Amino acid sequence: MENDSVTKLVDVLLVEDNPGDVRLTIEVLKEAKILNKLSVAKDGVEAMDFLHKKGEFQDAPLPDLVLLDLNLPRKDGREVLAEIKSDPDLKRIPVVILTTSQDEHDILKSYNLHANCYITKPVDLTQFIAVVKAVENFWVSIVKLPPKIRP
Template sequence: MIIYMDNKYKLFQILLVEDNQGDIRLAEEALKEIKVPNNLSVVMDGVEALSFLHREGRYARAPRPDLILLDLKLPKKDGHEVLAEIKNDPNLKRIPTAILTISSTEEDIIRSYNLHANCYIVKPIDLDQFIAVVKSIVNFWFTVVNLPPGE
């Protein structure tokens, strides 16, 4: 499926905030297999994620993400801190932010939703299931949901 918006080809921008190289490779593989045209940007810690989103320093020309896939267990600034900053920023708060993490603790789930995460998904350990989960997240946000226009 190719997505057209106002008769123009739409390339969806995805920001993956993940410090695990294996999970990054699996996400890349999953995104190559989906039929939604996308461009994946990857940052590996919370400080870098916020620099990317605010287009600071080397990220001055970074694309505005249409979707953020955010791990909670990150160096420098954890995912909850990043999520809080995203959802408290009037220029970023409408970007759908999906938590994709190994933590299944009730505390992390509740805290994430209290900080306005759009969804919370525990990473499957099985490789094929992990790829299927990433595909389903992206397909849902880009083919089922109506997203607000980007700034």
């Protein structure tokens, strides 16, 4: 198993507008010693372009996992989630909501839009590292993901 995960690189799309958070996530992945191919979209529109391989993202890989923040400029995370989950080509991609919001409404709404899981970013770094590790471990090593079907 562990060998599989090491040899098999998983494409992860991080949709996050805050560069501090992007860097923090990268640093945490480093701390967690998890090696994955991480792409970043800075807002909802860019995320959808990436997923649809539009413009500069023509050669972008279809991610195996999306880490999605809810509060994003231009097109917010809820819309991105709704679009992914209603798109026949994208809906199988697991979407993990990774946000600061602890609002019950946000949680409920996200699951109603078929989010695969909802995680509130811990303020504490140690906890954050633990969470990211757990997510990576679960979605990359434990879960059997659907095969990538190219349109």
